[in-house]
Amino acid sequence: MPFFDSPVRLAVQVQPQHAEYPAIRDTVLRLEELGVDVVFNWDHFFPLTGDPDGLHFEAWTMLGAWAEQTERIEFGTLVNCNSYRGADLQADMARTLDHISAKGGGTGRFIFGTGSGWFERDYDEYGYEFGTRGSRLNALADALPRIEARWAKLNPAPTRRIPVMIGGKGEQKTLRIVARHADIWHSFVAPDELRHKLDVLARWGDEVGRDVSEITVSNELDRAGHDVEHAEALFAAGVRLFTIGIGGPAYDLAPVRRWLAWRDAKNG
Template sequence: MTDRPVRIGVQLAPQHATYAQLRDTVAAIEDLGVDIAFTWDHFYPLSGEPDGSHFECWTMLAAWAEQTSRIELGALVTCNSYRNPDLLADMARTVDHISARGGEAGRLILGIGSGWFERDYLEYGYSFGTAGERLDALAEALLRIESRWATLNPAPTRSIPVLIGGGGEKKTLRIVAQHADIWHSFSDVETLERKLGVLQEWCERVGRDLSEIEISTGVRRTHDGTIGAMDAIEAHHALGARLFTLGISAPDLDLGQARELVAWRDRMNAT
Protein backbone atom coordinates (compact mmCIF):
# COMPACT_ATOMS: atom_id res chain seq x y z
CA MET A 1 0.00 0.00 0.00
CA THR A 2 1.40 3.41 -0.98
CA ASP A 3 2.30 5.32 2.16
CA ARG A 4 0.46 8.52 3.05
CA PRO A 5 0.97 11.08 5.79
CA VAL A 6 -1.08 10.75 8.95
CA ARG A 7 -4.01 13.16 9.11
CA ILE A 8 -6.21 14.10 12.05
CA GLY A 9 -9.90 14.90 11.92
CA VAL A 10 -12.25 16.20 14.60
CA GLN A 11 -15.96 15.50 14.27
CA LEU A 12 -17.83 18.31 16.02
CA ALA A 13 -21.32 17.08 16.84
CA PRO A 14 -23.91 19.82 16.14
CA GLN A 15 -25.86 19.00 19.30
CA HIS A 16 -26.44 20.49 22.77
CA ALA A 17 -24.65 23.76 21.92
CA THR A 18 -25.41 27.23 20.66
CA TYR A 19 -24.25 28.02 17.18
CA ALA A 20 -21.81 30.55 18.63
CA GLN A 21 -20.17 27.72 20.59
CA LEU A 22 -19.91 25.58 17.45
CA ARG A 23 -18.47 28.47 15.44
CA ASP A 24 -15.85 29.21 18.09
CA THR A 25 -14.93 25.53 18.39
CA VAL A 26 -14.40 25.19 14.63
CA ALA A 27 -12.07 28.19 14.77
CA ALA A 28 -10.15 26.57 17.62
CA ILE A 29 -9.95 23.25 15.74
CA GLU A 30 -8.42 25.02 12.75
CA ASP A 31 -6.00 27.00 14.92
CA LEU A 32 -4.88 23.75 16.54
CA GLY A 33 -3.66 22.42 13.20
CA VAL A 34 -6.24 19.66 12.73
CA ASP A 35 -6.50 18.55 9.10
CA ILE A 36 -10.28 18.08 8.76
CA ALA A 37 -13.31 19.41 10.63
CA PHE A 38 -16.25 17.06 10.32
CA THR A 39 -19.83 17.34 11.47
CA TRP A 40 -22.64 14.78 11.11
CA ASP A 41 -25.88 14.74 9.15
CA HIS A 42 -28.77 14.16 11.54
CA PHE A 43 -31.78 16.14 12.70
CA TYR A 44 -31.76 15.15 16.37
CA PRO A 45 -29.07 14.50 18.97
CA LEU A 46 -27.51 11.05 19.01
CA SER A 47 -26.61 11.23 22.70
CA GLY A 48 -27.81 13.07 25.75
CA GLU A 49 -31.27 14.66 25.75
CA PRO A 50 -33.03 13.27 22.63
CA ASP A 51 -34.83 16.56 22.00
CA GLY A 52 -31.88 18.80 22.83
CA SER A 53 -30.66 21.59 20.59
CA HIS A 54 -29.38 20.55 17.18
CA PHE A 55 -28.38 22.15 13.86
CA GLU A 56 -28.61 21.01 10.23
CA CYS A 57 -25.50 19.74 8.48
CA TRP A 58 -25.16 21.44 5.10
CA THR A 59 -26.14 24.97 6.02
CA MET A 60 -23.55 24.71 8.78
CA LEU A 61 -20.90 23.37 6.39
CA ALA A 62 -21.45 26.39 4.14
CA ALA A 63 -20.87 28.67 7.14
CA TRP A 64 -17.73 26.75 8.13
CA ALA A 65 -16.45 27.01 4.56
CA GLU A 66 -16.72 30.80 4.72
CA GLN A 67 -15.37 31.01 8.27
CA THR A 68 -12.23 28.92 7.79
CA SER A 69 -9.28 29.25 5.44
CA ARG A 70 -7.07 26.15 5.69
CA ILE A 71 -8.83 23.16 7.19
CA GLU A 72 -10.74 20.67 5.03
CA LEU A 73 -14.34 20.08 6.04
CA GLY A 74 -17.23 17.72 5.48
CA ALA A 75 -19.88 15.50 6.98
CA LEU A 76 -19.01 12.21 8.62
CA VAL A 77 -21.26 11.31 6.97
CA THR A 78 -24.13 12.88 5.07
CA CYS A 79 -27.17 10.66 4.64
CA ASN A 80 -27.89 9.87 1.03
CA SER A 81 -31.63 9.50 1.74
CA TYR A 82 -32.22 13.10 2.79
CA ARG A 83 -31.51 14.91 -0.47
CA ASN A 84 -31.93 14.39 -4.18
CA PRO A 85 -28.49 13.25 -5.43
CA ASP A 86 -28.27 15.92 -8.14
CA LEU A 87 -29.14 18.58 -5.58
CA LEU A 88 -26.55 17.17 -3.17
CA ALA A 89 -23.93 17.30 -5.92
CA ASP A 90 -24.76 20.97 -6.51
CA MET A 91 -24.68 21.73 -2.78
CA ALA A 92 -21.28 20.08 -2.48
CA ARG A 93 -19.96 21.98 -5.49
CA THR A 94 -21.20 25.25 -4.00
CA VAL A 95 -19.58 24.62 -0.60
CA ASP A 96 -16.42 23.61 -2.46
CA HIS A 97 -16.33 27.05 -4.11
CA ILE A 98 -17.18 28.89 -0.89
CA SER A 99 -14.20 27.20 0.79
CA ALA A 100 -11.67 28.11 -1.92
CA ARG A 101 -9.11 30.78 -1.00
CA GLY A 102 -6.51 32.74 -2.97
CA GLY A 103 -6.81 30.81 -6.20
CA GLU A 104 -6.40 27.47 -4.46
CA ALA A 105 -8.87 24.59 -4.74
CA GLY A 106 -11.77 24.18 -2.36
CA ARG A 107 -11.61 22.15 0.82
CA LEU A 108 -14.83 20.12 0.92
CA ILE A 109 -14.83 16.35 1.38
CA LEU A 110 -18.11 14.68 0.44
CA GLY A 111 -18.60 12.15 3.21
CA ILE A 112 -21.64 10.02 2.43
CA GLY A 113 -23.39 6.90 3.65
CA SER A 114 -26.67 5.07 3.25
CA GLY A 115 -28.29 6.27 6.51
CA TRP A 116 -29.32 4.45 9.66
CA PHE A 117 -30.96 6.73 12.26
CA GLU A 118 -34.62 5.81 12.00
CA ARG A 119 -35.94 8.78 13.95
CA ASP A 120 -34.60 11.18 11.31
CA TYR A 121 -36.55 9.32 8.65
CA LEU A 122 -39.79 9.07 10.58
CA GLU A 123 -39.85 12.66 11.86
CA TYR A 124 -38.92 14.23 8.51
CA GLY A 125 -41.07 12.00 6.32
CA TYR A 126 -38.47 9.90 4.53
CA SER A 127 -39.03 6.23 3.72
CA PHE A 128 -36.76 4.16 5.96
CA GLY A 129 -36.98 0.90 4.00
CA THR A 130 -34.34 -1.75 4.57
CA ALA A 131 -30.58 -1.50 4.92
CA GLY A 132 -30.17 -3.23 1.56
CA GLU A 133 -32.53 -0.81 -0.16
CA ARG A 134 -30.69 2.17 1.30
CA LEU A 135 -27.34 0.79 0.11
CA ASP A 136 -28.71 0.20 -3.39
CA ALA A 137 -29.95 3.80 -3.41
CA LEU A 138 -26.49 5.00 -2.35
CA ALA A 139 -24.82 3.16 -5.23
CA GLU A 140 -27.25 4.74 -7.70
CA ALA A 141 -26.89 8.18 -6.12
CA LEU A 142 -23.10 8.19 -6.42
CA LEU A 143 -23.36 7.68 -10.16
CA ARG A 144 -25.75 10.63 -10.38
CA ILE A 145 -23.53 12.80 -8.19
CA GLU A 146 -20.48 12.09 -10.33
CA SER A 147 -22.49 12.75 -13.50
CA ARG A 148 -23.86 16.03 -12.14
CA TRP A 149 -20.41 17.25 -11.13
CA ALA A 150 -19.32 16.75 -14.73
CA THR A 151 -22.04 19.11 -16.03
CA LEU A 152 -22.18 21.91 -13.44
CA ASN A 153 -21.16 25.44 -14.41
CA PRO A 154 -18.86 26.40 -12.83
CA ALA A 155 -17.37 23.00 -12.24
CA PRO A 156 -16.05 22.02 -8.80
CA THR A 157 -12.66 23.57 -8.08
CA ARG A 158 -11.12 20.11 -7.75
CA SER A 159 -12.08 16.47 -7.97
CA ILE A 160 -14.07 16.52 -4.73
CA PRO A 161 -12.87 13.65 -2.52
CA VAL A 162 -15.59 11.14 -1.69
CA LEU A 163 -15.52 9.55 1.75
CA ILE A 164 -17.80 6.55 2.25
CA GLY A 165 -18.60 5.35 5.74
CA GLY A 166 -19.59 1.83 6.69
CA GLY A 167 -18.21 -1.68 6.68
CA GLY A 168 -20.75 -4.01 5.10
CA GLU A 169 -18.77 -6.58 3.18
CA LYS A 170 -21.30 -7.51 0.47
CA LYS A 171 -22.47 -4.07 -0.64
CA THR A 172 -20.76 -1.20 1.18
CA LEU A 173 -17.19 -2.24 0.47
CA ARG A 174 -18.06 -2.86 -3.17
CA ILE A 175 -19.35 0.73 -3.36
CA VAL A 176 -16.18 1.91 -1.62
CA ALA A 177 -14.04 0.12 -4.19
CA GLN A 178 -15.99 1.71 -7.02
CA HIS A 179 -16.34 5.29 -5.79
CA ALA A 180 -14.42 6.22 -2.63
CA ASP A 181 -11.27 8.24 -2.19
CA ILE A 182 -11.51 7.65 1.57
CA TRP A 183 -13.06 4.72 3.45
CA HIS A 184 -14.11 5.31 7.06
CA SER A 185 -14.98 2.74 9.71
CA PHE A 186 -15.05 2.35 13.49
CA SER A 187 -13.53 -1.13 13.36
CA ASP A 188 -11.35 -2.65 16.04
CA VAL A 189 -7.93 -3.87 14.91
CA GLU A 190 -8.97 -7.43 14.12
CA THR A 191 -12.09 -6.32 12.24
CA LEU A 192 -10.19 -3.70 10.26
CA GLU A 193 -7.64 -6.27 9.14
CA ARG A 194 -10.39 -8.58 7.90
CA LYS A 195 -12.34 -5.83 6.15
CA LEU A 196 -9.24 -4.53 4.43
CA GLY A 197 -8.85 -8.01 2.96
CA VAL A 198 -12.43 -7.89 1.70
CA LEU A 199 -11.92 -4.38 0.31
CA GLN A 200 -8.79 -5.59 -1.48
CA GLU A 201 -10.87 -8.33 -3.12
CA TRP A 202 -13.51 -5.82 -4.24
CA CYS A 203 -10.83 -3.52 -5.63
CA GLU A 204 -9.42 -6.38 -7.66
CA ARG A 205 -12.88 -7.19 -8.99
CA VAL A 206 -13.57 -3.63 -10.13
CA GLY A 207 -10.02 -3.04 -11.41
CA ARG A 208 -8.87 -0.54 -8.82
CA ASP A 209 -5.73 -0.27 -6.73
CA LEU A 210 -6.46 -0.26 -2.99
CA SER A 211 -3.64 2.26 -2.49
CA GLU A 212 -5.85 4.88 -4.14
CA ILE A 213 -8.18 4.77 -1.11
CA GLU A 214 -7.21 6.50 2.14
CA ILE A 215 -8.09 4.37 5.16
CA SER A 216 -9.89 6.31 7.89
CA THR A 217 -10.85 5.24 11.40
CA GLY A 218 -12.61 6.68 14.40
CA VAL A 219 -10.69 7.33 17.62
CA ARG A 220 -12.59 6.38 20.75
CA ARG A 221 -12.14 8.46 23.89
CA THR A 222 -12.03 7.11 27.42
CA HIS A 223 -13.99 8.39 30.40
CA ASP A 224 -10.86 9.73 32.10
CA GLY A 225 -10.32 12.27 29.33
CA THR A 226 -7.50 10.54 27.49
CA ILE A 227 -7.44 9.44 23.88
CA GLY A 228 -7.45 5.78 24.80
CA ALA A 229 -5.03 3.01 24.01
CA MET A 230 -2.34 4.46 21.76
CA ASP A 231 -1.20 0.93 20.99
CA ALA A 232 -4.56 0.32 19.30
CA ILE A 233 -4.24 3.55 17.30
CA GLU A 234 -0.75 2.57 16.24
CA ALA A 235 -1.96 -0.92 15.33
CA HIS A 236 -4.54 0.70 13.04
CA HIS A 237 -1.71 2.74 11.56
CA ALA A 238 0.34 -0.41 10.98
CA LEU A 239 -2.60 -1.84 9.00
CA GLY A 240 -2.64 1.24 6.77
CA ALA A 241 -5.02 3.68 8.46
CA ARG A 242 -3.87 7.25 7.93
CA LEU A 243 -6.88 9.41 8.83
CA PHE A 244 -7.82 9.35 12.52
CA THR A 245 -10.93 11.22 13.65
CA LEU A 246 -11.90 12.12 17.20
CA GLY A 247 -15.51 12.95 18.03
CA ILE A 248 -16.38 15.77 20.42
CA SER A 249 -19.74 17.04 21.62
CA ALA A 250 -21.15 19.67 23.96
CA PRO A 251 -21.21 20.26 26.82
CA ASP A 252 -17.57 19.07 26.87
CA LEU A 253 -15.88 20.74 23.91
CA ASP A 254 -12.35 20.40 25.28
CA LEU A 255 -9.72 19.94 22.57
CA GLY A 256 -7.02 18.44 24.78
CA GLN A 257 -7.32 15.01 23.19
CA ALA A 258 -7.24 16.53 19.71
CA ARG A 259 -4.04 18.32 20.71
CA GLU A 260 -2.54 14.97 21.71
CA LEU A 261 -3.46 13.47 18.36
CA VAL A 262 -1.99 16.39 16.42
CA ALA A 263 1.29 16.00 18.34
CA TRP A 264 1.29 12.26 17.59
CA ARG A 265 0.60 12.99 13.91
CA ASP A 266 3.57 15.32 13.76
CA ARG A 267 5.85 12.74 15.35
CA MET A 268 4.67 10.02 12.96
CA ASN A 269 5.04 12.22 9.88
CA ALA A 270 8.53 13.31 10.92
CA THR A 271 9.89 9.75 10.94
Protein backbone atom coordinates in the same frame (compact mmCIF):
# COMPACT_ATOMS: atom_id res chain seq x y z
CA MET B 1 0.39 -0.25 -0.71
CA PRO B 2 0.57 3.52 -1.25
CA PHE B 3 -1.60 4.44 1.73
CA PHE B 4 1.12 3.07 4.03
CA ASP B 5 3.35 5.88 2.74
CA SER B 6 0.79 8.61 3.40
CA PRO B 7 1.15 11.02 6.34
CA VAL B 8 -1.10 10.71 9.37
CA ARG B 9 -3.96 13.23 9.40
CA LEU B 10 -6.22 14.14 12.31
CA ALA B 11 -9.91 14.98 11.91
CA VAL B 12 -12.26 16.24 14.61
CA GLN B 13 -16.00 15.65 14.47
CA VAL B 14 -17.66 18.66 16.10
CA GLN B 15 -20.94 17.10 17.17
CA PRO B 16 -23.68 19.66 16.41
CA GLN B 17 -25.66 18.85 19.56
CA HIS B 18 -26.23 20.34 23.02
CA ALA B 19 -24.57 23.65 22.13
CA GLU B 20 -25.54 27.06 20.83
CA TYR B 21 -24.16 27.79 17.38
CA PRO B 22 -21.58 30.41 18.50
CA ALA B 23 -19.85 27.67 20.52
CA ILE B 24 -19.69 25.47 17.42
CA ARG B 25 -18.39 28.32 15.25
CA ASP B 26 -15.70 29.24 17.76
CA THR B 27 -14.64 25.62 18.19
CA VAL B 28 -14.09 25.23 14.44
CA LEU B 29 -11.96 28.38 14.45
CA ARG B 30 -9.86 27.09 17.35
CA LEU B 31 -9.40 23.70 15.67
CA GLU B 32 -8.04 25.36 12.56
CA GLU B 33 -5.67 27.46 14.68
CA LEU B 34 -4.45 24.31 16.46
CA GLY B 35 -3.55 22.68 13.14
CA VAL B 36 -6.22 19.99 12.80
CA ASP B 37 -6.42 18.64 9.23
CA VAL B 38 -10.19 18.09 8.86
CA VAL B 39 -13.36 19.07 10.72
CA PHE B 40 -16.57 17.09 10.38
CA ASN B 41 -20.09 17.40 11.69
CA TRP B 42 -22.80 14.73 11.29
CA ASP B 43 -25.97 14.60 9.23
CA HIS B 44 -28.73 14.05 11.77
CA PHE B 45 -31.70 16.09 12.96
CA PHE B 46 -31.65 15.13 16.65
CA PRO B 47 -28.98 14.45 19.26
CA LEU B 48 -27.47 10.98 19.24
CA THR B 49 -26.45 11.06 22.91
CA GLY B 50 -27.73 12.83 26.00
CA ASP B 51 -31.13 14.53 25.94
CA PRO B 52 -32.78 13.21 22.75
CA ASP B 53 -34.65 16.50 22.39
CA GLY B 54 -31.67 18.73 23.20
CA LEU B 55 -30.16 21.48 21.09
CA HIS B 56 -29.24 20.39 17.58
CA PHE B 57 -28.42 21.93 14.18
CA GLU B 58 -28.63 20.80 10.54
CA ALA B 59 -25.43 19.74 8.81
CA TRP B 60 -25.23 21.16 5.29
CA THR B 61 -26.21 24.75 6.06
CA MET B 62 -23.61 24.67 8.82
CA LEU B 63 -20.97 23.56 6.32
CA GLY B 64 -21.59 26.68 4.25
CA ALA B 65 -20.62 28.79 7.27
CA TRP B 66 -17.53 26.65 7.91
CA ALA B 67 -16.48 26.97 4.27
CA GLU B 68 -16.57 30.76 4.57
CA GLN B 69 -15.02 31.16 8.02
CA THR B 70 -12.03 28.83 7.53
CA GLU B 71 -8.96 29.26 5.35
CA ARG B 72 -6.99 26.00 5.36
CA ILE B 73 -8.80 23.14 7.00
CA GLU B 74 -10.76 20.53 5.02
CA PHE B 75 -14.33 19.85 6.14
CA GLY B 76 -17.42 17.77 5.53
CA THR B 77 -20.03 15.52 7.11
CA LEU B 78 -19.22 12.23 8.80
CA VAL B 79 -21.34 11.29 7.02
CA ASN B 80 -24.06 12.73 4.78
CA CYS B 81 -27.28 10.71 4.66
CA ASN B 82 -28.04 9.91 1.05
CA SER B 83 -31.74 9.42 1.81
CA TYR B 84 -32.57 13.03 2.65
CA ARG B 85 -31.69 14.77 -0.63
CA GLY B 86 -31.74 13.94 -4.32
CA ALA B 87 -28.48 12.83 -5.87
CA ASP B 88 -28.17 15.74 -8.28
CA LEU B 89 -28.97 18.21 -5.52
CA GLN B 90 -26.25 16.69 -3.33
CA ALA B 91 -23.79 17.13 -6.18
CA ASP B 92 -24.71 20.78 -6.63
CA MET B 93 -24.53 21.49 -2.91
CA ALA B 94 -21.10 19.85 -2.75
CA ARG B 95 -19.86 21.83 -5.75
CA THR B 96 -21.08 25.07 -4.16
CA LEU B 97 -19.28 24.31 -0.89
CA ASP B 98 -16.18 23.49 -2.92
CA HIS B 99 -16.24 26.99 -4.45
CA ILE B 100 -17.09 28.80 -1.21
CA SER B 101 -14.10 27.18 0.48
CA ALA B 102 -11.60 27.98 -2.29
CA LYS B 103 -9.58 30.92 -0.98
CA GLY B 104 -6.96 33.05 -2.69
CA GLY B 105 -7.21 31.35 -6.03
CA GLY B 106 -6.74 27.88 -4.54
CA THR B 107 -8.94 24.83 -4.77
CA GLY B 108 -11.86 23.90 -2.56
CA ARG B 109 -11.55 21.99 0.70
CA PHE B 110 -14.84 20.11 0.91
CA ILE B 111 -14.83 16.33 1.46
CA PHE B 112 -18.03 14.61 0.33
CA GLY B 113 -18.55 12.09 3.10
CA THR B 114 -21.65 10.00 2.49
CA GLY B 115 -23.49 6.90 3.61
CA SER B 116 -26.83 5.15 3.47
CA GLY B 117 -28.31 6.41 6.75
CA TRP B 118 -29.31 4.49 9.89
CA PHE B 119 -31.00 6.67 12.56
CA GLU B 120 -34.70 5.85 12.23
CA ARG B 121 -35.95 8.85 14.18
CA ASP B 122 -34.51 11.18 11.52
CA TYR B 123 -36.59 9.44 8.89
CA ASP B 124 -39.78 9.13 10.88
CA GLU B 125 -39.98 12.71 12.11
CA TYR B 126 -38.93 14.33 8.84
CA GLY B 127 -41.13 12.15 6.64
CA TYR B 128 -38.54 10.06 4.80
CA GLU B 129 -39.09 6.38 4.07
CA PHE B 130 -36.77 4.34 6.28
CA GLY B 131 -36.90 1.19 4.18
CA THR B 132 -34.34 -1.49 4.97
CA ARG B 133 -30.59 -1.48 5.32
CA GLY B 134 -30.37 -3.16 1.94
CA SER B 135 -32.70 -0.71 0.20
CA ARG B 136 -30.79 2.25 1.64
CA LEU B 137 -27.48 0.82 0.43
CA ASN B 138 -28.96 0.18 -3.01
CA ALA B 139 -30.09 3.82 -3.11
CA LEU B 140 -26.56 4.96 -2.24
CA ALA B 141 -25.10 2.79 -5.00
CA ASP B 142 -27.56 4.31 -7.47
CA ALA B 143 -26.92 7.89 -6.31
CA LEU B 144 -23.13 8.01 -6.54
CA PRO B 145 -22.88 7.65 -10.35
CA ARG B 146 -25.50 10.40 -10.70
CA ILE B 147 -23.55 12.63 -8.34
CA GLU B 148 -20.35 12.08 -10.30
CA ALA B 149 -22.16 12.69 -13.59
CA ARG B 150 -23.67 15.92 -12.29
CA TRP B 151 -20.24 17.17 -11.17
CA ALA B 152 -19.12 16.75 -14.79
CA LYS B 153 -22.04 18.88 -16.05
CA LEU B 154 -22.13 21.75 -13.56
CA ASN B 155 -21.11 25.24 -14.61
CA PRO B 156 -18.83 26.25 -13.06
CA ALA B 157 -17.28 22.86 -12.47
CA PRO B 158 -15.84 21.97 -9.07
CA THR B 159 -12.42 23.49 -8.43
CA ARG B 160 -10.95 20.02 -7.86
CA ARG B 161 -11.95 16.41 -8.01
CA ILE B 162 -14.08 16.42 -4.86
CA PRO B 163 -12.91 13.58 -2.59
CA VAL B 164 -15.58 11.03 -1.74
CA MET B 165 -15.56 9.42 1.69
CA ILE B 166 -17.85 6.45 2.30
CA GLY B 167 -18.59 5.06 5.74
CA GLY B 168 -19.40 1.47 6.65
CA LYS B 169 -17.92 -2.02 6.67
CA GLY B 170 -20.43 -4.40 5.09
CA GLU B 171 -18.66 -6.83 2.80
CA GLN B 172 -21.39 -7.56 0.25
CA LYS B 173 -22.55 -4.05 -0.63
CA THR B 174 -20.73 -1.29 1.25
CA LEU B 175 -17.17 -2.31 0.41
CA ARG B 176 -18.13 -2.80 -3.22
CA ILE B 177 -19.43 0.78 -3.28
CA VAL B 178 -16.20 1.90 -1.59
CA ALA B 179 -14.09 0.10 -4.18
CA ARG B 180 -15.94 1.77 -7.04
CA HIS B 181 -16.35 5.32 -5.74
CA ALA B 182 -14.40 6.20 -2.58
CA ASP B 183 -11.23 8.17 -2.08
CA ILE B 184 -11.53 7.63 1.68
CA TRP B 185 -13.01 4.61 3.45
CA HIS B 186 -14.20 5.29 7.01
CA SER B 187 -15.17 2.63 9.53
CA PHE B 188 -15.05 1.64 13.19
CA VAL B 189 -13.22 -1.61 12.37
CA ALA B 190 -10.83 -2.88 15.05
CA PRO B 191 -7.17 -3.37 14.10
CA ASP B 192 -7.38 -7.18 14.18
CA GLU B 193 -10.34 -7.09 11.75
CA LEU B 194 -8.97 -4.46 9.43
CA ARG B 195 -6.67 -6.70 7.40
CA HIS B 196 -9.58 -8.97 6.48
CA LYS B 197 -11.74 -6.00 5.47
CA LEU B 198 -8.93 -4.60 3.32
CA ASP B 199 -8.58 -7.98 1.63
CA VAL B 200 -12.31 -7.93 0.86
CA LEU B 201 -11.97 -4.38 -0.44
CA ALA B 202 -9.09 -5.45 -2.67
CA ARG B 203 -11.18 -8.28 -4.14
CA TRP B 204 -13.96 -5.84 -4.94
CA GLY B 205 -11.36 -3.56 -6.46
CA ASP B 206 -10.26 -6.36 -8.77
CA GLU B 207 -13.88 -6.94 -9.81
CA VAL B 208 -14.61 -3.27 -10.57
CA GLY B 209 -11.18 -2.53 -12.06
CA ARG B 210 -9.87 -0.24 -9.32
CA ASP B 211 -6.54 -0.12 -7.50
CA VAL B 212 -7.92 0.28 -3.99
CA SER B 213 -4.47 0.97 -2.51
CA GLU B 214 -5.08 4.60 -3.49
CA ILE B 215 -7.99 4.78 -1.03
CA THR B 216 -7.20 6.45 2.30
CA VAL B 217 -8.20 4.27 5.26
CA SER B 218 -9.97 6.18 8.04
CA ASN B 219 -10.96 5.18 11.56
CA GLU B 220 -11.92 6.62 14.96
CA LEU B 221 -10.04 7.23 18.19
CA ASP B 222 -12.66 8.33 20.71
CA ARG B 223 -14.29 5.10 21.78
CA ALA B 224 -13.61 3.34 25.08
CA GLY B 225 -10.12 1.87 25.19
CA HIS B 226 -8.81 3.86 22.26
CA ASP B 227 -5.40 4.72 23.66
CA VAL B 228 -2.08 5.24 21.90
CA GLU B 229 -1.53 1.48 21.69
CA HIS B 230 -4.83 1.16 19.83
CA ALA B 231 -3.90 4.04 17.51
CA GLU B 232 -0.54 2.44 16.79
CA ALA B 233 -2.24 -0.83 15.90
CA LEU B 234 -4.59 0.98 13.52
CA PHE B 235 -1.62 2.79 11.99
CA ALA B 236 0.23 -0.49 11.49
CA ALA B 237 -2.87 -1.88 9.73
CA GLY B 238 -2.90 1.04 7.29
CA VAL B 239 -5.12 3.74 8.84
CA ARG B 240 -3.91 7.24 7.99
CA LEU B 241 -6.93 9.46 8.77
CA PHE B 242 -7.89 9.38 12.45
CA THR B 243 -11.03 11.04 13.82
CA ILE B 244 -12.00 12.02 17.34
CA GLY B 245 -15.37 13.40 18.36
CA ILE B 246 -16.05 16.30 20.72
CA GLY B 247 -19.46 17.36 21.99
CA GLY B 248 -21.22 20.39 23.42
CA PRO B 249 -22.01 22.45 25.31
CA ALA B 250 -18.31 22.89 26.16
CA TYR B 251 -16.10 21.45 23.44
CA ASP B 252 -13.05 20.08 25.26
CA LEU B 253 -9.94 20.51 23.11
CA ALA B 254 -7.51 18.77 25.46
CA PRO B 255 -7.89 15.40 23.69
CA VAL B 256 -7.37 17.16 20.37
CA ARG B 257 -4.05 18.57 21.56
CA ARG B 258 -2.90 15.14 22.75
CA TRP B 259 -3.72 13.48 19.44
CA LEU B 260 -2.15 16.33 17.46
CA ALA B 261 1.09 15.67 19.34
CA TRP B 262 0.83 11.97 18.45
CA ARG B 263 0.15 12.84 14.79
CA ASP B 264 3.15 15.13 14.63
CA ALA B 265 5.38 12.48 16.22
CA LYS B 266 4.23 9.92 13.65
CA ASN B 267 4.93 12.33 10.78
CA GLY B 268 8.20 13.49 12.41
